[in-house]
Amino acid sequence: EPHPPSSAGAQGVRDRSRATIAAGHLRTDRWWLAPAGTAAGLLAFVVYSTWRAFANADYYHAPYVSPFYSPCLAQNCKPMHAGPNWEIFGPWWGLSPALLILIFPLGFRLTCYYYRKAYYRGFWASPPACAVPEPHKKYTGETRFPLILQNVHRYFFYAALVVAGILTYDTVLSFRNEKYEWGHMGLGTLVFLLNITLIWAYTLSCHSCRHIVGGRLKHFSKHPVRYRLWGWVSKLNGRHMLLAWASLVSVALADFYVYLLASGAFDDPRFF
Numbered sequence: 100e101p102h103p104p105s106s107a108g109a110q111g112v113r114d115r116s117r118a119t120i121a122a123g124h125l126r127t128d129r130w131w132l133a134p135a136g137t138a139a140g141l142l143a144f145v146v147y148s149t150w151r152a153f154a155n156a157d158y159y160h161a162p163y164v165s166p167f168y169s170p171c172l173a174q175n176c177k178p179m180h181a182g183p184n185w186e187i188f189g190p191w192w193g194l195s196p197a198l199l200i201l202i203f204p205l206g207f208r209l210t211c212y213y214y215r216k217a218y219y220r221g222f223w224a225s226p227p228a229c230a231v232p233e234p235h236k237k238y239t240g241e242t243r244f245p246l247i248l249q250n251v252h253r254y255f256f257y258a259a260l261v262v263a264g265i266l267t268y269d270t271v272l273s274f275r276n277e278k279y280e281w282g283h284m285g286l287g288t289l290v291f292l293l294n295i296t297l298i299w300a301y302t303l304s305c306h307s308c309r310h311i312v313g314g315r316l317k318h319f320s321k322h323p324v325r326y327r328l329w330g331w332v333s334k335l336n337g338r339h340m341l342l343a344w345a346s347l348v349s350v351a352l353a354d355f356y357v358y359l360l361a362s363g364a365f366d367d368p369r370f371f
């Protein structure tokens with residue numbers, strides 16, 4: 100059967116070369132649940148992190164510093180003895196110092212292969228789900244500005260390694276008490292340990308990491324160490340989506356825990 104003429108420039112399922120099917124799509128399940136859930140989860144995080152990033156308060160309670168505010172690169176940081184306090188940015192015009200540092204984890208997650216899928220589906224409906232056509236007339240993928248910038252992901256991965264290193268340092272410092280004496284632990288230490296484990300697992304499960312570790316090799320047999328590392332990263336990589344969500348929740352949780360302590364709403368139970 101001949102195809103009806105498609106509108107000029109129509110692509111994807113509306114392209115002339117595709118079968119003519121009257122129905123919008125043939126899925127009968129609740130396909131919209133996944134993109135709707137994704138959009139709701141991401142939106143909740145965006146609202147929470149925006150509030151906390153601009154709050155410029157309640158981000159430190161000895162010995163814990165919120166992961167949203169570490170390392171502190173501005174002079175108007177609260178005096179902290181937890182994370183590095185490099186003060187290279189002057190008073191930062193009174194703006195929240197979190198904004199200086201959050202650019203890196205934000206850029207890492209925004210350009211992440213998984214999150215791209217998540218927000219392309221959840222927010223842009225491009226496409227909303229498998230086998231459900233997108234409402235947009237044209238599809239250019241990530242070949243043009245601004246989406247071509249997604250290619251910088253590898254560089255954000257390098258930055259994320261540094262950020263994970265700094266959060267590891269903060270976690271080590273959480274093995275102190277309020278007087279900065281070593282060998283102590285509180286509930287916050289466990290919260291930080293859980294968060295840093297998930298942050299590292301998410302960071303190392305990155306697709307760029309997998310390529311850096313095991314890509315562009317002709318013979319794995321000649322690179323046994325890289326082959327082994329690639330095997331480990333690949334295992335984590337298979338759980339990238341799960342780790343993306345788990346670390347997103349844990350980083351918000353670690354920040355919220357510090358907020359509760361710093362605002363006086365809760366007292367850190369100490370184990371020893």
Ligand code: FES
Nearest residue numbers: 211212213305306
């Ligand atoms: Fe998701 Fe790199 S692909 S963090």
